[in-house]
Amino acid sequence: MIPTPPNDLELEQIELDLFVQALRRRHGHDFSQYAPASLTRRVRQLVHDHRCVSISALTARLLHEADFVTQVVQGLSVPVSEMFRDPAVFRALREQVLPMLASYPQINIWQAGCAHGQEAYSLAILLEEAGLYERSHIFATDFNPEALQRAREGIYPARDAQLWSRNYLEAGGSQSLANYYSARYDYLKLHERLARNITFTSHNLVSDEVFCEAHLVLCRNVLIYFSNPLQNRTLTLFRDSLVRGGYLCLGLRETLEFAPVAADFSVLDAGRRLYRRYARGVAEGAA
Amino acid sequence: MTRPEAIAIGCSTGGFNALRVLLGGLAPDLPQTVLVCSHTGGSVALLCELLARHCALPVIEALERWPARGGTVQVAPGGYHLLLESDRRFALSVDRQVCFSRPSIDVMFGSVAEVYLAGAIGVILTGASRDGADGLAQIRARGGIAVVQTPVSADAAAMPQAALDTAGADHCLPLDLIAPLLNRLCLP
Numbered sequence: 001m002i003p004t005p006p007n008d009l010e011l012e013q014i015e016l017d018l019f020v021q022a023l024r025r026r027h028g029h030d031f032s033q034y035a036p037a038s039l040t041r042r043v044r045q046l047v048h049d050h051r052c053v054s055i056s057a058l059t060a061r062l063l064h065e066a067d068f069v070t071q072v073v074q075g076l077s078v079p080v081s082e083m084f085r086d087p088a089v090f091r092a093l094r095e096q097v098l099p100m101l102a103s104y105p106q107i108n109i110w111q112a113g114c115a116h117g118q119e120a121y122s123l124a125i126l127l128e129e130a131g132l133y134e135r136s137h138i139f140a141t142d143f144n145p146e147a148l149q150r151a152r153e154g155i156y157p158a159r160d161a162q163l164w165s166r167n168y169l170e171a172g173g174s175q176s177l178a179n180y181y182s183a184r185y186d187y188l189k190l191h192e193r194l195a196r197n198i199t200f201t202s203h204n205l206v207s208d209e210v211f212c213e214a215h216l217v218l219c220r221n222v223l224i225y226f227s228n229p230l231q232n233r234t235l236t237l238f239r240d241s242l243v244r245g246g247y248l249c250l251g252l253r254e255t256l257e258f259a260p261v262a263a264d265f266s267v268l269d270a271g272r273r274l275y276r277r278y279a280r281g282v283a284e285g286a287a
Numbered sequence: 288m289t290r291p292e293a294i295a296i297g298c299s300t301g302g303f304n305a306l307r308v309l310l311g312g313l314a315p316d317l318p319q320t321v322l323v324c325s326h327t328g329g330s331v332a333l334l335c336e337l338l339a340r341h342c343a344l345p346v347i348e349a350l351e352r353w354p355a356r357g358g359t360v361q362v363a364p365g366g367y368h369l370l371l372e373s374d375r376r377f378a379l380s381v382d383r384q385v386c387f388s389r390p391s392i393d394v395m396f397g398s399v400a401e402v403y404l405a406g407a408i409g410v411i412l413t414g415a416s417r418d419g420a421d422g423l424a425q426i427r428a429r430g431g432i433a434v435v436q437t438p439v440s441a442d443a444a445a446m447p448q449a450a451l452d453t454a455g456a457d458h459c460l461p462l463d464l465i466a467p468l469l470n471r472l473c474l475p
Contacts, residue, residue: 005373006429009401037370037378037398080381224351224367224379253364253379255351 015055033230046075077144087170107136110214113222114140117151141203154190221251232259245279292406297392299326299414301442312466315343321360363390370398386418396422405430414446420453
């Protein structure tokens with residue numbers, strides 16, 4: 001039997017609920033369907049970073065200080081990523097998915113939760129090297145405007161280059177990652193031409209709807225922060241956005257067993273979390 | 288006294304051998320949930336497979352959204368923090384590293400402390416960082432039991448030493464005596 005939580009945790013829960021309500025009612029950001037364990041950690045981190053005495057103090061600032069919400073949203077989103085993170089996944093995209101996408105005259109890719117853009121640019125490089133980029137478009141979305149701005153700039157700390165280069169080669173890269181960026185001082189800037197077919201745009205998986213017809217949806221390590229109902233809602237968005245036979249790529253440790261809509265996807269590569277929207281009545285080979 | 292419900296184990300440098308000894312000594316009918324956070328790197332699937340050869344309990348990777356299982360050793364996946372929701376289901380996070388680590392022992396222990404309260408046992412084994420010290424303090428503060436490997440018996444003394452300095456311990460023992468202690472504390 002699970003014991004009743006002690007007073008301090010119970011009190012914190014009340015404060016957290018009020019914080020979430022204030023964020024939604026005052027600023028329109030709805031975190032009520034986020035999984036509590038991680039949300040609580042992030043809110044505590046905000047309390048700490050902004051030297052507040054409690055979550056309630058944070059809530060007060062959120063209500064009364066005009067620009068404070070920007071910092072709160074920043075603290076509640078996940079900017080952690082790298083280029084070609086989990087190289088085996090990008091290798092599978094290169095070897096198993098892109099050859100299938102090549103049969104479409106126009107390829108639309110939705111990368112949901114793009115953070116600072118590392119994965120969107122990784123995709124652009126994959127498509128470039130497969131000779132498909134000219135007829136591809138990547139919609140890279142995030143709800144965090146600051147992250148989108150960073151993503152558009154394509155500037156990253158140079159210290160990341162070593163890991164990213166290794167990832168790129170492990171993912172089957174045919175050149176050198178350095179061909180795609182210029183390094184200056186302590187930063188590297190990805191070549192602007194990589195961004196030519198990427199639209200970085202605001203989209204909130206909690207509240208926004210389908211906005212494009214996609215042949216591939218990538219959403220890695222975003223759903224881990226969502227409760228079961230929100231995970232299911234998001235996967236439903238992906239299903240409805242995907243063409244029949246379209247591809248879905250999730251984070252390597254994500255679990256679909258608690259999402260009813262998972263029944264609308266077939267497993268392409270379980271280990272790499274690659275799925276396809278069922279193509280009912282449509283020949284698989286044509287997809 | 289609250290019967291323990293979960294044993295959380297943290298280790299880093301030298302952790303594989305320490306886990307082999309500790310898990311190898313656990314009673315096959317131990318009903319508790321056993322959680323492991325190890326910085327040993329590499330494939331957790333392989334780690335589970337190797338550890339399972341030495342352990343009478345099943346050893347598996349902790350799976351997102353699934354309930355923590357009793358009588359089973361569940362290992363935090365590489366590259367993710369392992370947390371528990373209040374209904375004792377696993378949650379994962381790719382938030383910033385803590386103590387240069389993800390998974391971080393502090394993060395897992397902190398979550399275990401809040402979910403299992405006085406029913407938690409935290410065990411800090413060999414390691415070269417100070418990860419786990421704060422988490423162990425949280426387990427103790429909520430009434431749980433803190434067990435630390437004696438630094439002299441550890442491959443790397445820093446982590447158990449940091450745990451002792453920060454959290455103190457209810458039991459500080461050489462590695463080979465930890466499993467027998469856990470069996471005594473945990474079996475009905």
